[in-house]
Amino acid sequence: MINDSVLVVIAASAISYGTPLLFAALGELLAERSGVLNLGVEGMMLIGAVAGFWAVQTVGGPGWVSLLTAVVVAALAAAATSLIHAFLTITLRASQIVSGLALTIFAGASGLSSYIGHVADLGGKPARHEFDALNVLGLRDAPVIGPILLHQNALTYVSWALVALTLFYLYRTRPGLHLRAVGESPGTADAMGVNVTAYRYIHVMIGGALAGIGGAFFSLAITPSWLDGMTSGAGWIAIALVIFAFWRPELALVGAYLFGAFSSLAFTLQSRQVHLPPEVFASLPYLMTIVVLVLVSTGWARRRLGAPAALGVPYVREER
Amino acid sequence: MIRIERRLTEARWLVVAVPLGSLVGAAVLSSIILFLTGHDPIATWARLLDRGFFASGALSATLVTATPLLLTGLAAAAAFRMQTWNIGAEGQLYLGAIGASGIGIALRGQPALVIIPAMVIAGLVSGAAWGAIPGVLRAYTRTNEIITSLMLNYVAGLLMSYLIFDSHSYWRDLSSFTARVFPQGKYLSDAANWPSFPIGGIVIPFGLLLGAVAAAFLWLVYTATRFGFEARVIGDSRAAAHYAGIRTRRKIVAVMALSGAFAGLGGASEIGDFRHVLDPRGLQQASFGYAGIVVAALARLNPFAVIVVAILLGGLSNAGFSLQGATFPAGLVGTLQGLILFCALAGELLVHYRVRIGRPTRKAPLGRVEIA
Numbered sequence: 001m002i003n004d005s006v007l008v009v010i011a012a013s014a015i016s017y018g019t020p021l022l023f024a025a026l027g028e029l030l031a032e033r034s035g036v037l038n039l040g041v042e043g044m045m046l047i048g049a050v051a052g053f054w055a056v057q058t059v060g061g062p063g064w065v066s067l068l069t070a071v072v073v074a075a076l077a078a079a080a081t082s083l084i085h086a087f088l089t090i091t092l093r094a095s096q097i098v099s100g101l102a103l104t105i106f107a108g109a110s111g112l113s114s115y116i117g118h119v120a121d122l123g124g125k126p127a128r129h130e131f132d133a134l135n136v137l138g139l140r141d142a143p144v145i146g147p148i149l150l151h152q153n154a155l156t157y158v159s160w161a162l163v164a165l166t167l168f169y170l171y172r173t174r175p176g177l178h179l180r181a182v183g184e185s186p187g188t189a190d191a192m193g194v195n196v197t198a199y200r201y202i203h204v205m206i207g208g209a210l211a212g213i214g215g216a217f218f219s220l221a222i223t224p225s226w227l228d229g230m231t232s233g234a235g236w237i238a239i240a241l242v243i244f245a246f247w248r249p250e251l252a253l254v255g256a257y258l259f260g261a262f263s264s265l266a267f268t269l270q271s272r273q274v275h276l277p278p279e280v281f282a283s284l285p286y287l288m289t290i291v292v293l294v295l296v297s298t299g300w301a302r303r304r305l306g307a308p309a310a311l312g313v314p315y316v317r318e319e320r
Numbered sequence: 321m322i323r324i325e326r327r328l329t330e331a332r333w334l335v336v337a338v339p340l341g342s343l344v345g346a347a348v349l350s351s352i353i354l355f356l357t358g359h360d361p362i363a364t365w366a367r368l369l370d371r372g373f374f375a376s377g378a379l380s381a382t383l384v385t386a387t388p389l390l391l392t393g394l395a396a397a398a399a400f401r402m403q404t405w406n407i408g409a410e411g412q413l414y415l416g417a418i419g420a421s422g423i424g425i426a427l428r429g430q431p432a433l434v435i436i437p438a439m440v441i442a443g444l445v446s447g448a449a450w451g452a453i454p455g456v457l458r459a460y461t462r463t464n465e466i467i468t469s470l471m472l473n474y475v476a477g478l479l480m481s482y483l484i485f486d487s488h489s490y491w492r493d494l495s496s497f498t499a500r501v502f503p504q505g506k507y508l509s510d511a512a513n514w515p516s517f518p519i520g521g522i523v524i525p526f527g528l529l530l531g532a533v534a535a536a537f538l539w540l541v542y543t544a545t546r547f548g549f550e551a552r553v554i555g556d557s558r559a560a561a562h563y564a565g566i567r568t569r570r571k572i573v574a575v576m577a578l579s580g581a582f583a584g585l586g587g588a589s590e591i592g593d594f595r596h597v598l599d600p601r602g603l604q605q606a607s608f609g610y611a612g613i614v615v616a617a618l619a620r621l622n623p624f625a626v627i628v629v630a631i632l633l634g635g636l637s638n639a640g641f642s643l644q645g646a647t648f649p650a651g652l653v654g655t656l657q658g659l660i661l662f663c664a665l666a667g668e669l670l671v672h673y674r675v676r677i678g679r680p681t682r683k684a685p686l687g688r689v690e691i692a
Contacts, residue, residue: 110605280482
């Protein structure tokens with residue numbers, strides 16, 4: 001049957017592996033659109049993974065209540081983590097690069113997320129509830145589109161809505177216009193009466209919340225359990241994805257599934273007895289990230305379409 | 321209302337006070353986290369300091385841990401000074417360990433005077449080569465070096481695992497039955513053990529001395545050579561460097577390679593001073609590369625300060641490894657390092673700015689000119 005063919009299986013799992021990347025990349029995109037680079041995505045995702053998993057184990061009630069709470073807890077925990085970065089870079093004008101790295105060291109593998117996971121004794125246990133794939137319209141067995149588009153879990157469909165919502169917000173609403181102004185020219189935005197500081201704080205925290213949901217996708221859907229450092233670099237790939245997508249949400253969707261495909265390729269080919277060392281497959285997503293990044297950094301793409309002009313620059317009204 | 325004004329000159333005393341304050345601030349913040357999670361902060365800190373510095377033999381063990389931290393700290397300092405963000409010290413350290421252990425296995429049977437210099441060179445060269453990759457990509461294709469150097473950390477980690485888990489690997493020990501079932505690397509000969517020098521009850525590893533030489537070298541490069549001067553100009557203003565005709569691209573590759581060489585030497589020292597075998601799990605758990613960023617930032621990129629900070633943080637890491645267990649949860653050391661870095665970043669503000677608390681004055685006071 002065609003639904004068992006390698007291409008369909010890879011496409012279906014590319015969407016599954018791509019979803020956490022999409023959440024994190026959309027969040028980072030919004031933060032960067034406000035002019036704040038946050039290299040702490042990996043750390044925030046790991047906080048989301050551990051917080052979400054803790055919540056699903058702790059909160060009782062029916063499965064969907066538990067899972068919904070877990071996603072909210074993951075988003076809030078990661079948003080709180082991102083607040084550190086916002087305070088250091090926006091209020092205290094610290095280097096965005098070093099502060100973001102600090103956030104990943106603080107929160108990431110062998111940091112706070114690991115500490116929480118060990119203190120709460122979360123390791124080595126299966127999740128009480130997980131996000132199962134839905135059977136949309138009862139068509140999950142429809143040829144090709146069934147497994148790829150109609151047999152994904154609820155968070156994946158939420159992420160699609162989020163792409164549409166982000167597009168609408170950025171290009172069709174007044175706050176979206178202000179956000180773009182803040183990222184391109186904070187001085188002008190300030191003169192227009194836009195509160196630059198508030199916009200930056202809010203969008204860094206939205207970025208944190210979405211990274212947290214992306215992290216929770218790992219501990220509640222991909223491998224429903226908690227493991228120290230379980231996102232293994234997905235946060236960094238999400239940052240690369242924003243560059244790849246030229247800071248545009250619709251391209252982030254395409255990119256997320258492209259990178260999702262590299263991850264799923266590794267697992268699919270391995271399970272189909274392709275005889276190459278497992279490490280070769282495992283390194284594929286990282287190597288492809290480098291290759292893709294090199295491609296979009298040279299040639300026609302060199303004009304840097306979309307990079308917010310004020311990205312990485314603290315805004316100080318007095319030194320304008 | 322908090323107002324922040326720029327200082328015209330760096331406050332000298334703050335250059336020392338801020339890093340010290342950062343350590344104290346991080347200690348307070350981590351105590352709060354410990355308290356909230358049901359641990360006794362004072363008892364935990366007492367054990368941490370005792371095992372890191374004061375227990376018998378603790379300082380010698382700390383110096384062994386401090387050696388790779390010193391070298392990855394120098395790696396970060398070398399690159400960050402030019403505003404080139406090499407986050408790949410972790411992978412460059414793995415490559416150094418792979419190179420040093422490989423040459424150590426190849427030269428089995430040779431005297432120490434042959435093996436040890438060969439290991440040092442292999443560590444430097446393989447680290448430099450791995451570091452040069454993101455450098456070349458940055459210089460010639462304008463690819464963001466933060467992400468490429470970081471991605472290469474994962475690739476280096478997988479390469480290291482491959483060399484131990486693949487049955488055809490030169491690095492893997494296949495001589496005994498247990499080694500065939502539980503993959504492990506070949507141990508180096510005794511002649512490949514780096515010497516150590518006991519001074520007044522403290523054992524100083526050879527790698528630490530190499531690290532001190534490397535620190536002096538980096539200081540000389542940045543203060544006394546044309547190369548270092550040009551790198552500093554690039555760091556302060558890329559546009560100015562361009563107009564002055566400085567060859568920016570070559571410098572980026574060179575600095576990334578230099579940075580990688582330091583980290584690679586750190587990997588070689590882990591093999592020579594401590595592990596004597598390529599141990600992927602142990603090296604990955606230690607995460608010296610990322611900790612090096614904390615060391616460099618706290619030392620404010622000063623190579624000599626890197627030595628002191630590496631020993632301080634080395635003590636914490638060393639205590640963290642040896643205390644890990646139910647009463648001393650994993651992850652505390654990373655949390656602590658992150659907190660130190662946050663405090664150092666916040667403190668950096670004080671070095672460059674004056675913070676005033678109070679309502680902004682509406683009218684300038686008459687007859688008084690304020691000199692900032």
